Amino acid sequence: MKIGFVGVGNMAQAIIKGMVENGYNGSDILVHSAHKSNYESFAKELDLVPVDNNLDLVDQSDIVVLAVKPNIALIVLDEIKDKMDQTKLLVSLVSGLSVNDMKMVLGQDQPVLRTMPNVNVEIGAGMTAVVSDQNLDTAPYAAGVEIFEKIGSSIEISEDDFPAFSALAGSSPAYVYLFIDALSRAGVKYGFTKETATKIAAQVVAGSAKMVQESEDIPYGLIDKVSSPGGTTVAGLLAMEEAGLSTAVVKGIDATIAKELRE
Ligand SMILES: NC(=O)C1=CN([C@@H]2O[C@H](COP(=O)(O)OP(=O)(O)OC[C@H]3O[C@@H](n4cnc5c(N)ncnc54)[C@H](O)[C@@H]3O)[C@@H](O)[C@H]2O)C=CC1
Ligand SMILES: O=C(O)[C@@H]1CCC=N1
Structure with missing residues (x-):
């Protein structure tokens, strides 16, 4: 099965790297993008098949992945429709x-x-929403869903939920990276190097996420287990909430959804 990418920017590259790491052969992945200098070196690096134009790429592919910016998507679809x-x-x-x-x-x-993937597909830890108007367990849809299962988890949702999912999973890696950077900068404030502080912060976030996934407890229950009565954690939590941490997160998601709905 040949999988062709129309557009090889940040997201397509993340998916392709995840695919190659998780069992797909580079020789089954075809790529074409607007700027040859970008996609040719990437294709060489991962042993992919570079193709000179969108039409030839579609012709040679069983699955065509549309990975261009929203403002040109319809123009590109119109270009490839006959193939x-x-x-x-x-x-x-x-x-x-x-x-x-x-x-x-x-x-x-x-x-x-x-679909709505996120950049963590690059390391096989993505979270991708999928939907169609057909049964996704059947061919040819199942082969498309399988790509996202190999590079993380996938979930079928209604199209009405895509704007909220896009904020909660598509954009949110950027927000989680921001939290990690903030924690790391606090570490620098107290004398750690940025490198050490970032290593500590990232491991804590990864471990805490795993704990939420594996524990039967809800996050609030886990928060209470860390917060000893009269202790340091509750003092920090209250200061963070006084500065508006939870409200800031929800407002960020509101703004992300509002922007998507305006476009
Ligand atoms: N970056 C992210 O985290 C996510 C992005 N997306 C979606 O993925 C799509 C791509 O986003 P990015 O990769 O971030 O954008 P990008 O700007 O990095 O990549 C777009 C690519 O399309 C190429 N391109 C432009 N015109 C073309 C044409 N006529 N034919 C073929 N290729 C052409 C460009 O050369 C560029 O490499 C967008 O529609 C975005 O909504 C979805 C989920 C997450
Ligand atoms: O920022 C964007 O437009 C895309 C959508 C989801 C993640 N990145």
Whole structure:
């Protein structure tokens, strides 16, 4: 099965790196992007197949991954539509582009899978939403979903939930990195090097996430276990909430969703 990427920017590169690390052969991955200088060196590095234009790439692919920016997605779909057919699956990563938007260009019978991955797919730890108007357990959809299962977890959600998912999982790695950086900077304030402080902060966040995933307790229960009566943790927690940590996070998610809905 050949998988072709139309657009090889940050997200496509993260997915491809995750795929190659998790059992896909570079020789089965075709790439074309607007700037040859970018995708050719990337293709060489991972032994991928560079293709000169979008039409030839689609022609040679069983799964076509649309990985361009939202403002040009419809133009690119219009360009490739004559090379698509019902034996091929279109997988879109494009924020805000609905299954119906794609079928309006490609035809109602074209299999399309809308997804919203996040950059952590690069290390096989992504969280990806998937949806179509068909049963995802059947061919050719299952092969598309399998890509995202190999490079993390996937979840089927309704299209109405995509803006909220995009904020909670697509954008949120940036917010978690910000938290790690803030924790690390606090460490620097108290004398650790940035490198050591970041190593400590990242391990704490990774371990805490694993604890939430594996514990039967809810996060608030885990918070209470760390907070000894009259102790240091509760003093820190109250100071963070006085500075508005939880409210800041929710407001950030609100702004992310509002921006997606305006586009
Ligand atoms: N960056 C992220 O964390 C996430 C991005 N997405 C979605 O993925 C898509 C791509 O985003 P990024 O990779 O961040 O953008 P990017 O700007 O890094 O990559 C877009 C790529 O498309 C290429 N391109 C432009 N015009 C083209 C054309 N006519 N034909 C072929 N390639 C063309 C560009 O050369 C560039 O390499 C967007 O629609 C975005 O909504 C979805 C989830 C997460
Ligand atoms: O910032 C963006 O537009 C994309 C959507 C989800 C993550 N990055």
